[in-house]
Amino acid sequence: MAEFDWHAGRTDLAQLAQLDRTPVEGEVDMVKVRAYRLGRVREQMREREIGALILSDPVNIRYATGARNMQVFTSRNQPSRYLVLTSNDAILFEFTGCAHLADGLETLTEVRPAVTASYVAAGEEIAEREKAWARKTGALLSELVEPGARVGLERLNAGAAIALKDQGFEIVDAQAPVERARAIKSSEEMKCVIASLRATEVGVARLRRAIRPGMTETALWAVLHQAVIEQNGDYIETRLLNSGPRSNPWFQEAGSRVIGENELIALDTDVVGCFGYYADFSRTFHSGPGRPSAAQRELYKTALEQIAHNMAIIGPGLTFRDYADKAWSIPEKYWANRYYLSAHGCGMTGEYPYLYHRADFPDAGYDGVLEPGMTVCVESYIGEEGGAEGVKLEQQILITETGTELLSEFPFEDDLMV
Numbered sequence: 001m002a003e004f005d006w007h008a009g010r011t012d013l014a015q016l017a018q019l020d021r022t023p024v025e026g027e028v029d030m031v032k033v034r035a036y037r038l039g040r041v042r043e044q045m046r047e048r049e050i051g052a053l054i055l056s057d058p059v060n061i062r063y064a065t066g067a068r069n070m071q072v073f074t075s076r077n078q079p080s081r082y083l084v085l086t087s088n089d090a091i092l093f094e095f096t097g098c099a100h101l102a103d104g105l106e107t108l109t110e111v112r113p114a115v116t117a118s119y120v121a122a123g124e125e126i127a128e129r130e131k132a133w134a135r136k137t138g139a140l141l142s143e144l145v146e147p148g149a150r151v152g153l154e155r156l157n158a159g160a161a162i163a164l165k166d167q168g169f170e171i172v173d174a175q176a177p178v179e180r181a182r183a184i185k186s187s188e189e190m191k192c193v194i195a196s197l198r199a200t201e202v203g204v205a206r207l208r209r210a211i212r213p214g215m216t217e218t219a220l221w222a223v224l225h226q227a228v229i230e231q232n233g234d235y236i237e238t239r240l241l242n243s244g245p246r247s248n249p250w251f252q253e254a255g256s257r258v259i260g261e262n263e264l265i266a267l268d269t270d271v272v273g274c275f276g277y278y279a280d281f282s283r284t285f286h287s288g289p290g291r292p293s294a295a296q297r298e299l300y301k302t303a304l305e306q307i308a309h310n311m312a313i314i315g316p317g318l319t320f321r322d323y324a325d326k327a328w329s330i331p332e333k334y335w336a337n338r339y340y341l342s343a344h345g346c347g348m349t350g351e352y353p354y355l356y357h358r359a360d361f362p363d364a365g366y367d368g369v370l371e372p373g374m375t376v377c378v379e380s381y382i383g384e385e386g387g388a389e390g391v392k393l394e395q396q397i398l399i400t401e402t403g404t405e406l407l408s409e410f411p412f413e414d415d416l417m418v
Contacts, residue, residue, distance in 0.1 A: 028191045028275065034066045034107050036186040042087055044177035051149030052141055053174050056082040056156060059348050060178050062276050065090055065107040069098050071272075072235060078155050080116050084137070086144045117160045127159055134163030141169065152177060179352040183345055184373035189277075190398065193347075193375060193407065196233065196273030197281075197396065201410045203227030204269065204283065213261040213287050217243055221254040224269070233273035237349070240268040240392075243287070248383035248390035249337045263287045264296055266392040272349065280346050280377045281408035282394035284416070292416050299382050299391040300416035306330070306380040307393050310342060314378070315403050318370045320353060324361040335359075337390065339381035346377045346396055374399045375407065 041064050045053060055061050056079040058071040064085060074080050074095065081098075084091045090107055093114035102111045115133045116122075122129035141151060152174030153161055165171045185193065203224040210223045221241045228236060239253035244263035246252045259265065264284055271279040284300060286292045292300075309328040327342050343355040355376075356365040370376070375398050383390025396408040 028195070029188055030066065030275075031106060032188045033186070033192065033275075034105070036189065037063050037181070038065065038090070038107050040181035040184065041085065041178060044181045045085075045087065045152075048152075048172075048177055049150060050152045050172065050174075050177060051086065051145035053085045053152040053154075053177065054082055054137070054156070055085065055154060055174060055178070057154055057178075059276070060154070060174075060182075061092070063178070063182055063348055065092065065102075066105050067092055067094075067102045067108065068276065069095060069101050071276075077116075077118065077120070079114070079157075079160070080118070080121075081114050082156075084140060084144070089144050091140070117157055126157075130157055130159040131163045133160055134167055138164060138167035138169065154178075182347045183352050184371060185347065185375055185398075186373070190375075192275035192277045193279075193398075195275060196271065196277040196279040197407055197409070199231040199233055199274050200224075200228065200269050200271045200279035200281075201408075202231065203271070204267075204410055207267070208283075208285055211259070211265060211285055211287055213259055213263075213289070215259055217241055217246075217254040217257050217259065217265075220259065220265070221267075224267075224271075228271055228273060231274065233271060233279075234276060235272050237270040237272060238268065240266075240270060242266055245388060247284075247392075248387050249385075250339065250381045250383065250390060250392060259287050261287060262290045262293070264292075264299075264389045264391065266390065268392060268394065276348050278346050278349050279396070279408075280350065280394065281396050281410060282379070282392040283410060283412070284391045284393060285413060286416060296389065296391075297416055297418070299389065300393075300413065302331070302334070303380040303382040303391045303393040304412065304417065306382070307378055307395055310378050310380075311395060311397060311404065311406075314343070314370060314376065314397065314399065316370060316372045316399055316401060320355055320365065320368045320370070321361065323355050323370070324358045324365055327355075327358055330357065333384050334382050336385040337381065337383045337387075339379045339392075341379055343376050343378045346375045350377070370399055372399055372401045 058074045061083045062068050081095045082093050089109045091110045099111045117130045117133040119126045148168050150170040154174040206227050207223040241254040242252045243259045243265045247266045266284040268282040273279045306328045313326045342357050345351040377396050380393045398405040
């Protein structure tokens with residue numbers, strides 16, 4: 001196993017102050033970024049002989065075109081806006097009154113008002129609205145591609161999808177071409193990833209400095225939210241911050257619990273930050289005022305061991321199955337509460353691929369190959385079933401032509417490593 005100098009990241013005040021810097025260093029050529037991303041989607045469409053995609057996931061619309069509009073709202077009100085994408089055209093059907101938001105986007109050929117085929121928009125006439133949407137969309141597709149073309153759909157009402165199929169089109173799932181497109185980042189795209197990470201690290205540094213026994217989990221979590229928005233990040237997808245006994249098992253979201261003395265505080269950033277890119281790393285802190293206990297340090301050092309081992313085996317050309325076989329063996333006492341993934345892809349959100357633990361691979365895993373340009377988050381959660389506390393750690397890395405590059409720079413906790 002390769003050796004990592006975890007102590008290179010001492011969590012002293014000077015180093016945390018250095019994190020509080022301008023997150024974007026140098027200009028990002030967003031025209032170049034958008035051209036690359038749109039080209040990636042169209043390349044995948046050609047490989048799969050898909051004539052058109054109809055995208056309604058706001059993250060995928062943003063990936064393909066750069067068009068952004070109320071991402072959280074539109075993700076749960078679909079299809080209130082959607083993109084019809086072919087080899088030559090990209091027509092955005094935008095939410096009512098929002099056409100001007102796409103002004104200046106060279107990726108789009110046209111912006112039209114959306115026909116919202118949802119129950120809240122149509123009430124008991126939803127079936128007729130879905131059929132009307134399908135007729136209108138089918139007519140457009142027949143103009144842009146051809147009658148009966150293969151069309152990729154995502155996140156539409158079942159009735160709308162069935163009605164479009166009834167128009168004579170071959171319907172397939174849009175997830176595969178878009179996920180495979182998003183998986184490989186360009187060098188210009190990586191500037192966006194880095195900007196998002198640096199801004200998020202500023203926020204986590206502020207959060208760490210704010211930790212005081214007696215404050216609530218939600219008050220502490222709000223520090224990161226404020227920092228993300230101040231630096232022009234978008235939002236945080238989850239509320240994964242917990243303390244003391246709520247740190248085990250994982251996936252307990254921030255609540256009104258008051259943080260006590262000498263407790264562990266675990267968090268997962270899950271930040272959709274600058275330029276819409278995901279900054280996804282996890283850290284666990286100690287609330288003080290005393291030193292961490294032997295049990296707390298053991299949990300932390302065990303999580304570090306898992307992260308270090310799995311980062312060391314990742315590289316270009318490694319198959320997902322081989323990764324599972326070589327990955328760190330979770331001790332039996334921590335197995336029941338393990339994190340459900342060993343690692344996962346990361347871009348504008350969490351994405352393809354998912355890398356599973358060895359014992360989970362037969363039921364959940366699938367094969368593939370790690371490629372240069374993929375950004376991957378390596379996960380660890382260590383907590384005994386029924387145990388007092390747990391530790392969550394995670395690192396974000398880039399797979400290069402020759403190995404990997406560490407992207408997440410926030411230091412680990414010195415007093416939990418000794």
